[in-house]
Structures are given as C-alpha cells and as structure tokens.
Amino acid sequence: MNLHSILFWALWAVWIIMEIVVNLRARSLRKHSSAATTKADHGSVWFIFGGMYILILIAFFLSMTGIGLMPTWVPFVGNVVMAFGITMRYSAITQLGRYFSSTVQIASGQTVIQTGWYRKIRHPAYTGGWLIAVGLGLGLDTWVGTVIIAVGLFAIYLRRIRVEEQALVSHLGSSYSHYRQNTYHMFPGIW
Template sequence: MSIASVGQTIWVLGIVAWYFIRRPYERRAKRVEIVSNRRSRSETIGLSAALLGLGIIPGFYVVTGIPEAADYPARAWAVAVGAIVFAAAMWVFRKTHKELGRNWSITLEIRDRHELISGGPYALVRHPMYTSFMLMGVGQAFLLANWIMGLAGLVGFAILFFLRVDEEERMMLETFGPQYRAYMEKTKRIIPYLY
C-alpha cells in the first residue's frame, strides 16, 4: 500500500468515526423540543460548504483519484501528522457532543431547558465544534496528497465559520445575556488563548 493510500485510508476511517460519534446525538436531538431557531440561507450555505469540503469532495477524490493533476508526492511524516491532527479533531468532536448532551443541534437552535455549557472543551473555547472542524481540515490537508482536495476541508470550514459564528453568538447573547457576555470575556472563539 502506498503512502498516499495510507493517508486516504486514515481519512476514510476518520470520516466513519465522525459519523458514529454524531449519529446518536442526532437521534436524541429529535426528541428535544426546539424553542427557537435561527435557520437561514447563509447557515445552509455554510453547512453545505463544510459538508462538501470535509466530506463529499474529498470522498469523490478518494474513490476516483480525480483531479490527479493536483496530486503531489505523499510523505510518511505528513500522513503521520495528519493522522494525529485528525485523531485530535475526533477527540474534540466527541468531547464537545458529550458536553452539550441534550443541548446539541446541527443548526442554530435553542432547545427546551437549554443550558449554557462552559465545562470540558467549552472551558477553553466558546466553539469547540468549530475547533474540531478546523482540525479535521488541517488533518485532511496532510492526509490527502492533492492540492485541491487537501485544502477543500479548510475552505469548507472557513465558509461555515465566517457565515455562522456571529449569528450563533448573537443568539447566545439574546438567550443567556450577561451570563454569556461574562463567558465570552473568559474564553476565545476556537483557538485557546489566541482567537
């Protein structure tokens, strides 16, 4: 098996892990009443961009090898770094879901008896789910030895993040008021101590 194939296999295993982490929370979320939501066209565009960049487009490449012209020689060190970063992404992704519990939602929604979560990964950053997506994008860039497909995840993440994060924070401020403002003063958005 070539180094490029190893990187692709690790990427596929990471996506499978992502699905199995998310699935039970998706099923549970359907049983909790939604009090308000902020679904919008920009949110749909952002979620679609993330799905395309972190899943569909690189999945197409792994299956078909297209566009082969953008391939570059895979390196063992890059695949090792990509595997570590992708594993870290899945760890943060799982911890985030576990901490959110019944508050989790794929879209911008406030659930019945919604609580402000500030423990676990939320003690370091306000949006660790985005942190996990950013780490997935970085891991993908190292795992897939293709200039277009490797970077597609970071582009998809960036579109989602910049279209959605301000609206999400407005929703949380409206819901939790001074409590969320105090939380914002203690934490960064997605990178601990930096941003």
C-alpha cells in the first residue's frame, strides 16, 4: 500500500467515524434539551444519505474499472481536499452546537449563527461535505467519478438547502432573511 492509499483510507475512516459521532451527539443533545423542536425535513436527510452514497459507489466503480484516470499526483490533491472538507464540516457543526441536526429541525429559542464559517456562507457544513466527496473522487483517481460526485451532490444539497432555508425563514423570520441577503449559500463569491 502506498502513501496516498494510506492517507486516503485514513481520511475515509475519520470521515465515517466523525459522521457517526456527530449524529449520535446531535440526537443526544436534542433528546436532553427541554426546548421543543419543529421538524421540517420532508425526507431530505434520506435524499442526502442515499444520493451521496450512490454517487460514491459510482466513483468507486469507475475507479476500479479505470475509467477517467488522472495524473498520479491528483489523488494527493484529493487527500488535501478531503482533509480540508473534514475540517470545515466539523468545525461548522461544532459552531452550531445543540442546533445541529442531520434532519431539518428548528429548536425553540434557536438564533441565527453568524460567526466563523457562518459569517460568509450559510451552509458551511454542506460545503465541507461537498469538498469531502469531491476529494474522495479525486482520491479515487477518476475525473469522471469526480464530476459525477461534484454535480450530483451539488444538486442534492441544492434541494436540501431549499427545504432548510424555507424552514429557517418560516421560524426565524426577518433575522434569517436579513442574514440571507448578506451571505452566500455554499461558496463565497460564487453562490
């Protein structure tokens, strides 16, 4: 096993473990919170999980069959992109604290977070997740798989963001509407 492979699988393991830990922690915080929550997910959590893993499986298949291979240095770039995405995703989730949930839920007393990553973008955890998946595609050494992941996951997050922002505007009102006017969805300066 070469250095890239070791780093790739280590990052993969870190990502999966962190997803499990974060989601268990979020459930625990919500369960022990006395504040009521409003659920507004509309099944988008399953759309994200199912869609993301299907896209990743496609990239794995393309990599194993040698479709769209890239120069040998590109997978190392993929490892860097994955590491940055992991860092971004989990620091954004940490900033949300008890307000984070894998499903769209608004907690009683929830406020708009506008610090850290949230100063410029409204959904940095999604940006981090997108970077992790794109880095994974690069790490699998398939440009075709990387493009499929990038476009497919962006479309999935687009749907989720619409659901989430509708719920946030509905429950947080003008404070969230004002925040939307001064920030980007996922990519500073782009969208």
